[in-house]
Amino acid sequence: METIKFWRDNREARSNVVQSVVKHSPDGFEWGYSGSGPADLAYNILYALTTERIANELYQTFKREVISGIPYWGCELEVSKVLLWVGSKIEELNSNDLMREYSKVIEAYKSNGLTEELVREVKLYKIPRKQTVEIH
Numbered sequence: 001m002e003t004i005k006f007w008r009d010n011r012e013a014r015s016n017v018v019q020s021v022v023k024h025s026p027d028g029f030e031w032g033y034s035g036s037g038p039a040d041l042a043y044n045i046l047y048a049l050t051t052e053r054i055a056n057e058l059y060q061t062f063k064r065e066v067i068s069g070i071p072y073w074g075c076e077l078e079v080s081k082v083l084l085w086v087g088s089k090i091e092e093l094n095s096n097d098l099m100r101e102y103s104k105v106i107e108a109y110k111s112n113g114l115t116e117e118l119v120r121e122v123k124l125y126k127i128p129r130k131q132t133v134e135i136h
Contacts, residue, residue, distance in 0.1 A: 004045060004082065006031055006074035013037065014074075017044050031070040038067045049079060050086055050105050057098060058089050083109065 005016045013030045023043050030037025042063035046055035066077070066085065083106070090098045 002079055004077045004079060006070055006076070008073055013041075015041065017041070017048055019044050021047060031067050031074075032072050034064055034068045038063045042067045045082065046086065049082060051101055054086060054090070054098060054101060054105070057093070057095075058086060061089060062086075 003016075007014050013028065015029055017029075019029060019040060021040070021044060023040055024036035025040045028037060029041040029044070031041060032038070039059065043055050043059040045067075046059050046062055062085070066082075087102055087106070090102050
């Protein structure tokens with residue numbers, strides 16, 4: 001998956017991310033605010049792209065900074081930009097254990113085609129609050 005997609009089908013929130021874990025919302029994913037549906041969406045995105053530990057550490061921040069800013073009708077987020085956001089947040093936490101775990105995640109992506117240029121950008125890029133990309 002190169003892009004995470006969010007859209008509405010008969011006003012129901014849909015995504016190409018599978019809800020593997022229900023932490024807060026048995027009713028499913030949502031976005032555009034900071035509730036239980038957005039929390040589960042944030043967690044499942046990070047869980048799918050990184051590790052359970054990283055997802056647990058960062059999903060509430062990801063919900064507030066990214067998921068709550070997605071417009072009602074949806075958008076797309078590049079996986080690479082989400083990974084860069086994760087790296088910047090782990091760096092802010094100054095956690096060597098999480099940084100080692102994140103480095104393993106990045107190495108796995110590199111072996112599957114993530115470019116060296118992207119890996120170099122990890123310390124430079126942050127997704128601005130309420131950014132949306134390629135709204136559909």
